[in-house]
Amino acid sequence: MKTTDRKFRIDKDILRFSGIAALLILVGILIMSLLPGSAYHGIGFVLIIMGIIAIIIAIIAAITPKEDMIQDERSVRVNEKAGYHAFWILIGTGAFIQVIAMFGRLDLSYKSISPEIFIVGMLSFVILKWYYNRRGDIV
Numbered sequence: 001m002k003t004t005d006r007k008f009r010i011d012k013d014i015l016r017f018s019g020i021a022a023l024l025i026l027v028g029i030l031i032m033s034l035l036p037g038s039a040y041h042g043i044g045f046v047l048i049i050m051g052i053i054a055i056i057i058a059i060i061a062a063i064t065p066k067e068d069m070i071q072d073e074r075s076v077r078v079n080e081k082a083g084y085h086a087f088w089i090l091i092g093t094g095a096f097i098q099v100i101a102m103f104g105r106l107d108l109s110y111k112s113i114s115p116e117i118f119i120v121g122m123l124s125f126v127i128l129k130w131y132y133n134r135r136g137d138i139v
Contacts, residue, residue, distance in 0.1 A: 008062045008063065009061075010062065014058055014061060014062045017054065017057070017058045017061070018055065018058045020054065021052075021054030021055045021058060022051065023051075024047050024048070024050050024051030025052065025055075027044075027047055028043075028045065028046070028047030028050075028051060029044065031043055031047065032044030032045065032048075075133075078129060078132045078133050079129065081128075081132055082125055082131075082132055083125060085124070086122075086124040086128055087121075089121065089124040090117065090121035090124070093117055093120050093121075094117055097113055097117070
């Protein structure tokens with residue numbers, strides 16, 4: 001298939017996602033125009049940016065054939081294994097930080113370190129997914 005022969009897929013999933021993206025942009029514009037204050041302008045701007053990114057994602061998903069989006073058994077297993085181990089890394093990191101907070105002289109609360117724990121979990125998932133995909137033998 002040539003790149004010039006590509007056509008847009010229009011199914012209910014693409015239309016629903018595009019509708020949500022358009023709704024985000026519309027709500028962002030309404031918030032920026034109707035509500036006073038700089039905080040509301042920031043929220044409206046973020047909603048508009050989210051809508052634009054969602055429309056770009058919808059266009060990319062509509063261009064790709066549906067058969068290309070279906071995962072095979074190996075990639076499903078890689079995601080499952082990486083997610084399982086990333087979850088336990090996340091739990092272990094949280095437990096380790098709580099032990100440091102209990103026995104150390106640090107005044108840590110969960111609210112103050114939850115973004116860092118989240119980043120550790122996401123990075124461990126990405127790294128483990130890359131590693132298991134590179135290794136090749138998933139059992």
